[in-house]
Amino acid sequence: xxxxxxDIEEFNLPVEGEYKVIKPESGIHHCVGxxxxxxxxxxxxxxxxxxxxxxxxxxxxxxxxxxxRCFYGSVSPFVKMVQDRAISYVHPxxxxxxxxxxxxxxYENVIALSLYLYGENITEAEKETAASIMxxxxxxxDGQVKQIRFFSNIEEMEGLVL
Amino acid sequence: xxxALIDASPKAKGSTSGILLDDLRHCLSGRAGMEMVxxxxxxxxxxxxxxxxxxxxxxxxxxxxxxxxxxxxxxxxCLAQMDEKxxxxxxxxxxxxxxxxxxxxxxxxxxxxxxxxWCAKAGFAWRGGIGVGGGGALDIMTAxxxxxxxxxxxxxxxxxxxxxxxxxxxxxxxxxxxxxxxFPRFLxxxxxxxxxxxxxxxxxxxxxxxxxxx
Ligand SMILES: Cc1cc2nc3c(=O)[nH]c(=O)nc-3n(C[C@H](O)[C@H](O)[C@H](O)COP(=O)(O)O)c2cc1C
Numbered sequence: 241x242x243x244x245x246x247d248i249e250e251f252n253l254p255v256e257g258e259y260k261v262i263k264p265e266s267g268i269h270h271c272v273g274x275x276x277x278x279x280x281x282x283x284x285x286x287x288x289x290x291x292x293x294x295x296x297x298x299x300x301x302x303x304x305x306x307x308x309r310c311f312y313g314s315v316s317p318f319v320k321m322v323q324d325r326a327i328s329y330v331h332p333x334x335x336x337x338x339x340x341x342x343x344x345x346x347y348e349n350v351i352a353l354s355l356y357l358y359g360e361n362i363t364e365a366e367k368e369t370a371a372s373i374m375x376x377x378x379x380x381x382d383g384q385v386k387q388i389r390f391f392s393n394i395e396e397m398e399g400l401v402l
Numbered sequence: 403x404x405x406a407l408i409d410a411s412p413k414a415k416g417s418t419s420g421i422l423l424d425d426l427r428h429c430l431s432g433r434a435g436m437e438m439v440x441x442x443x444x445x446x447x448x449x450x451x452x453x454x455x456x457x458x459x460x461x462x463x464x465x466x467x468x469x470x471x472x473x474x475x476x477x478x479x480c481l482a483q484m485d486e487k488x489x490x491x492x493x494x495x496x497x498x499x500x501x502x503x504x505x506x507x508x509x510x511x512x513x514x515x516x517x518x519x520w521c522a523k524a525g526f527a528w529r530g531g532i533g534v535g536g537g538g539a540l541d542i543m544t545a546x547x548x549x550x551x552x553x554x555x556x557x558x559x560x561x562x563x564x565x566x567x568x569x570x571x572x573x574x575x576x577x578x579x580x581x582x583x584x585f586p587r588f589l590x591x592x593x594x595x596x597x598x599x600x601x602x603x604x605x606x607x608x609x610x611x612x613x614x615x616x
C-alpha cells in the first residue's frame with residue numbers, strides 16, 4: 241500500500257495501485273510529546289481526532305509519499321503534525337545504526353520515502369535541507385529515500401502519477 | 403537589551419527545553435542591561451500575549467525538541483505566522499536550541515537548518531544554534547549550569563551563547579555547536595529503555611507490550 245500524506249485538501253493526483261491518503265479533513269491536534277503511543281496504547285496515538293492511526297498505516301505501507309508545501313525546507317505544519325503523531329511506527333527501544341542512536345523497528349516493512357514539495361521560490365538551501373531531512377527520516381524509519389522533487393505550484397504537478 | 407526566551411516544547415511543564423532556557427537565563431542574569439521575558443509557544447496558534455512580548459524584544463532564543471528530524475509541527479505553524487507578520491520589517495537576532503532524545507546532538511542539525519532558512523526568508527538575523535544530544539537525561543541532573551559532570555558540555559555551550567547574546571551587534575554569529583551529555587551512550591540507552599518499561603508498567607501494561615503491532 242502507498243501511504244500519501246498531503247496538505248492539499250482537494251488532492252486528486254492519480255495513484256497507481258492500492259493507496260491511502262491522509263489530508264486535512266478536520267482540524268488536527270499537534271503531538272503533545274506524551275509518549276502515550278509507546279507506553280499507554282503502544283502503536284497508536286492517544287489523541288482521538290481521526291489522525292491517531294498513521295503509525296499503524298505506516299506499518300502496512302511499502303511507500304510513504306509526502307506531498308506538501310515547502311516551509312523553510314520542511315514539509316508544512318499539517319504534514320509535519322501527522323508525522324509527529326506517528327512515531328509509534330518505531331519501537332521506543334534504541335539501536336545504533338550507522339554509528340548513531342535510532343529506534344528499533346516495530347514492524348518489518350521497509351518504507352520507500354518520496355517527497356514532492358511545492359512552493360514559489362524554494363531556495364537551494366531549502367532544497368538541501370529537505371534532502372537532509374529525508375535522509376535522516378530514512379535512517380530513523382530504517383527505510384530508503386526513493387525520490388525528492390520540487391514544484392513551483394500545485395498545478396505544475398499535473399500529469400504526475402504517484 | 404531585551405531577550406525573549408521562547409519555550410517551544412509542546413509541553414507546558416517539565417520539558418527539557420524549559421530546563422535549557424532556565425540554564426541560559428542563569429547565564430544571562432546579572433549581566434548589565436540584560437532583561438529577559440518568557441514566551442510560551444506550546445500550540446500551533448500564536449497567542450496575543452506572545453505577540454506582545456515578541457514585538458518588543460531585541461533577540462529571540464527558541465528552545466524546542468527535535469521531532470522526526472525537524473522542528474515540531476506546532477512550532478512550524480508559529481514560525482509561519484511570525485514570518486507573515488514581521489517579514490522584512492523586523493531587525494531581530496535569532497538563536498535556536500534544539501534538544502534531541504537521541505544521544506548525538508548533531509541529529510538536531512536539520513532542525514537548526516530549518517530555523518536558519520526561516521530567518522533567511524523573513525529577513526531575521528540568524529546568530530547561531532546549539533544541538534543538544536541526550537535531552538532525555540537532563541531532568542534528572544542538577545538544576546543549575548555545571549562546570550563539571552554530565553551536564554558540563556551543555557552548560558559550556560549555553561554560556562558561550564549567553565556571551566554572544568550579550569555582545570550582539572559587536573560579536574559575530576557563530577557556527578552552530580553540537581553537544582551531548584557527558585555520560586556514556588550505552589548507559590543513556592539502558593536508562594532510557596528502563597524508563598519505557600517503568601512507564602508502561604505504571605500505565606498498567608507489561609514490558610512486552612512495548613512491541614505490540616496494532
Ligand atoms: C513526536 C516525537 C518525535 C521525536 N523525534 C525525535 C527525533 O527525530 N530524534 C530525536 O533525537 N529525538 C526525537 N524525539 C525525542 C525528543 O526530542 C526528546 O524527548 C526531547 O528531549 C523532548 O524535549 P522537550 O521536553 O523539550 O519537549 C521525538 C519525540 C517526539 C514526541
